[in-house]
Amino acid sequence: MSSTIWSVDDHLEDILSAIRPLDPIELQxxxxxGCVLVEDVTVPVALPPFDNSSMDxxxxxxxxxxxxxxxxxxxxxxxxxxxxxxxxxxxxGPGQAxxxxxxxxxxxxxxxxxxxxxxxxxxGGGPAGSMRPAGQAPEDASGEVRVxxxxxxxxxxxxxxxxxxxxxxxxxxxxxxxxxxIGLLAAIGRGTVRVRPRPRVVVLSTGSELVQPGExxxxxxxxxxxxxxxxxxxxxxxxxxxxxxxxxxDAETLRSTIEDQLIxxxxxxxxxxxxVGAYDVVKEALASVGDEDEPGSGIDFRRLAMQPGKPQGxxxxxxxxxxxxxxxxxxxxxxxxxxxxxxxxxxxxxxLPDVHRPTARAVLAADKALTSPDGKRQFLRGAYDPGAGxxxxxxxxxxxxxxxxxxxxxxxxxPETTTSVEPGADVDVVLLG
Amino acid sequence: MSSTIWSVDDHLEDILSAIRPLDPIELQxxxxxGCVLVEDVTVPVALPPFDNSSMDxxxxxxxxxxxxxxxxxxxxxxxxxxxxxxxxxxxxGPGQAxxxxxxxxxxxxxxxxxxxxxxxxxxGGGPAGSMRPAGQAPEDASGEVRVxxxxxxxxxxxxxxxxxxxxxxxxxxxxxxxxxxIGLLAAIGRGTVRVRPRPRVVVLSTGSELVQPGExxxxxxxxxxxxxxxxxxxxxxxxxxxxxxxxxxDAETLRSTIEDQLIxxxxxxxxxxxxVGAYDVVKEALASVGDEDEPGSGIDFRRLAMQPGKPQGxxxxxxxxxxxxxxxxxxxxxxxxxxxxxxxxxxxxxxLPDVHRPTARAVLAADKALTSPDGKRQFLRGAYDPGAGxxxxxxxxxxxxxxxxxxxxxxxxxPETTTSVEPGADVDVVLLG
Numbered sequence: 001m002s003s004t005i006w007s008v009d010d011h012l013e014d015i016l017s018a019i020r021p022l023d024p025i026e027l028q029x030x031x032x033x034g035c036v037l038v039e040d041v042t043v044p045v046a047l048p049p050f051d052n053s054s055m056d057x058x059x060x061x062x063x064x065x066x067x068x069x070x071x072x073x074x075x076x077x078x079x080x081x082x083x084x085x086x087x088x089x090x091x092x093g094p095g096q097a098x099x100x101x102x103x104x105x106x107x108x109x110x111x112x113x114x115x116x117x118x119x120x121x122x123x124g125g126g127p128a129g130s131m132r133p134a135g136q137a138p139e140d141a142s143g144e145v146r147v148x149x150x151x152x153x154x155x156x157x158x159x160x161x162x163x164x165x166x167x168x169x170x171x172x173x174x175x176x177x178x179x180x181x182i183g184l185l186a187a188i189g190r191g192t193v194r195v196r197p198r199p200r201v202v203v204l205s206t207g208s209e210l211v212q213p214g215e216x217x218x219x220x221x222x223x224x225x226x227x228x229x230x231x232x233x234x235x236x237x238x239x240x241x242x243x244x245x246x247x248x249x250d251a252e253t254l255r256s257t258i259e260d261q262l263i264x265x266x267x268x269x270x271x272x273x274x275x276v277g278a279y280d281v282v283k284e285a286l287a288s289v290g291d292e293d294e295p296g297s298g299i300d301f302r303r304l305a306m307q308p309g310k311p312q313g314x315x316x317x318x319x320x321x322x323x324x325x326x327x328x329x330x331x332x333x334x335x336x337x338x339x340x341x342x343x344x345x346x347x348x349x350x351x352l353p354d355v356h357r358p359t360a361r362a363v364l365a366a367d368k369a370l371t372s373p374d375g376k377r378q379f380l381r382g383a384y385d386p387g388a389g390x391x392x393x394x395x396x397x398x399x400x401x402x403x404x405x406x407x408x409x410x411x412x413x414x415p416e417t418t419t420s421v422e423p424g425a426d427v428d429v430v431l432l433g
Numbered sequence: 434m435s436s437t438i439w440s441v442d443d444h445l446e447d448i449l450s451a452i453r454p455l456d457p458i459e460l461q462x463x464x465x466x467g468c469v470l471v472e473d474v475t476v477p478v479a480l481p482p483f484d485n486s487s488m489d490x491x492x493x494x495x496x497x498x499x500x501x502x503x504x505x506x507x508x509x510x511x512x513x514x515x516x517x518x519x520x521x522x523x524x525x526g527p528g529q530a531x532x533x534x535x536x537x538x539x540x541x542x543x544x545x546x547x548x549x550x551x552x553x554x555x556x557g558g559g560p561a562g563s564m565r566p567a568g569q570a571p572e573d574a575s576g577e578v579r580v581x582x583x584x585x586x587x588x589x590x591x592x593x594x595x596x597x598x599x600x601x602x603x604x605x606x607x608x609x610x611x612x613x614x615i616g617l618l619a620a621i622g623r624g625t626v627r628v629r630p631r632p633r634v635v636v637l638s639t640g641s642e643l644v645q646p647g648e649x650x651x652x653x654x655x656x657x658x659x660x661x662x663x664x665x666x667x668x669x670x671x672x673x674x675x676x677x678x679x680x681x682x683d684a685e686t687l688r689s690t691i692e693d694q695l696i697x698x699x700x701x702x703x704x705x706x707x708x709v710g711a712y713d714v715v716k717e718a719l720a721s722v723g724d725e726d727e728p729g730s731g732i733d734f735r736r737l738a739m740q741p742g743k744p745q746g747x748x749x750x751x752x753x754x755x756x757x758x759x760x761x762x763x764x765x766x767x768x769x770x771x772x773x774x775x776x777x778x779x780x781x782x783x784x785l786p787d788v789h790r791p792t793a794r795a796v797l798a799a800d801k802a803l804t805s806p807d808g809k810r811q812f813l814r815g816a817y818d819p820g821a822g823x824x825x826x827x828x829x830x831x832x833x834x835x836x837x838x839x840x841x842x843x844x845x846x847x848p849e850t851t852t853s854v855e856p857g858a859d860v861d862v863v864l865l866g
Contacts, residue, residue, distance in 0.1 A: 056710035085642030130709030183662025191647025209518030214624025229616025276563030277489035
């Protein structure tokens, strides 16, 4: 461990400067959800690809319905149906109409669409509310229809290319693919798309005292919670997470476990074993894994000017130089460290434009002043009220207060140079969303 | 189709009053992420379960280190190591110390912990920075240690139960399980937890004109985008979604496809075929599926006072009365309908306390007034700037403008009684997040 004390910002910058976005791959549309597009996608064919009807009604020639009214309807011969997806379009001649459905191509000869509600629907009676199903009343596709209103040219016609034109930029590289973007890509016919994949994050906790939840505790043992919380947090950040669970405090076991996991890891996260104790297995196992001939390889263990979360490790491991973040073992320390360092790393691997949680300024609502050690950036758990712009501390500063963490929705940040924050003062909060 | 025009609010209320949260099941912790807890979880054993050290250092008796300084250190006999997870604790007698690691149980006889930095670490030299790994330097667990500072009783000791006490409420029924809540449940030993599961949502689009993206378009055909966009949106809302894809406009095919899917559906969503045309297959296939003896069974097709999204169907189908929402087929209509009706239904099935998207008031930033039909609630696509509190329309009002939808991040709401909104006026926006 170097004797330098790192600032939070320097440690984060060191991590982000070393992380490269994952290489893009071609994915099926549904698998690309939440991923970042790496290509400019242009429109291959205009949308809509043909002039089509925006209503259920009749495709007509404008001159045939000029001056039509309910009293003096235009009487047209129905020459057939044009349904969406139908091919072999009929040509609408003078005095004729084709029954047409929403989205169906405007047939040749027709100049406008009159909605079915502007007609008698072929019933010979008053204005129609709807059409009868074609399967049950095939006779409605022939006979006569009375049109009660005139229509302007192109009325109720959606023009070819009115949504997008061939050659238009549909989505730019860097776009995050949410449901509407997936919809647009499908609409222009893209079955696959080139994106950065979700990173595979392997989470393992270390500690001979750790027991799997659901098992029975012996004396001196506690339950492993870090691997569960951080695997969930990694998934929440957009990763595919693999929870290895607790590894005993034995350097050889840890090294071989990590080597085993490298095959499925784009990022490794460990908890525990990074401090100054005689059983700090992560430090012992990984402090010497670097290849001396390979700049940047190996894991560097550091002290950070922060609370909680002082001891941290970062570097890369294995033949692919897989990044590894070694977090402290206290549950609150490891969770805060995850939020500050691992989440941005995951989002950088995804190529996301913004890797950080949103922050806000809020008024401290507390009974007494918050105290913070000089020279350290402190992260306290808080409950944020966005309406009132206020934040209240939840639980104390102790790094083992996992119950308080579960009732917080933000981190209150007390800067390095501040040792006391009075109630009513403004503070920065990191919103955990 | 009934002739009544339904308001947006009445249709939504009708849906939400019919949807019951899914029955809870016991899930492994990782599978419960994002789900709603249905039990009050109490703490079975105190956290931490035993007094333990918050530092790497030496467990000592207070009297033995009283008045210690670097010049006049207290010299203690090291009787062994207490590592986290070790059993068979040594008893610390007068003049003795046990080397202790963070998280390890305070051994009997010891009253406080002095951090390793307050000692010579057994080196016989100056203040120590850290301990040597136990495996490499086993001799450090014996011999003598010089302590340079006194310690108060309980110094650097985390008391049993200081986080939570046995019997405390850890999490209340209704809590949504995010990473910190998963961590707390693991920490108190819960391997499984009782939650409402994620709903399984089956999405199918209808239309003989629809072609799978990646295939070639023939004349009059378009690509199926709704099933892709809505399956993604359902997943985004918290559901497990199944995309069936496009079904041709044939009532018998549609009925049998839906019957096939019922086995894996907690909710069915269809698009298209709900309007007044002669080929509106969803309406034709489902208008008569209800059991007359069974109140509330069957699908009701309605006209809503909204734009886009006027024609809608809602009801239940099959032996389990699986809820079904039949949305219109235009991509923007179906997406807006999903946001307004299906997303709340999914979240109600999950038992989430808040089923709605967040909304905001914003100033309309536009070149000209927005116009809206009288008596209809209009939903326009917008780009919201939260910093400036402004929203700008994106694209036009046409319901086929799927490209504009992909560049929007909110819906601008124009109320039923408003026919024009001037630039600079306040509007409600639904944030699509």
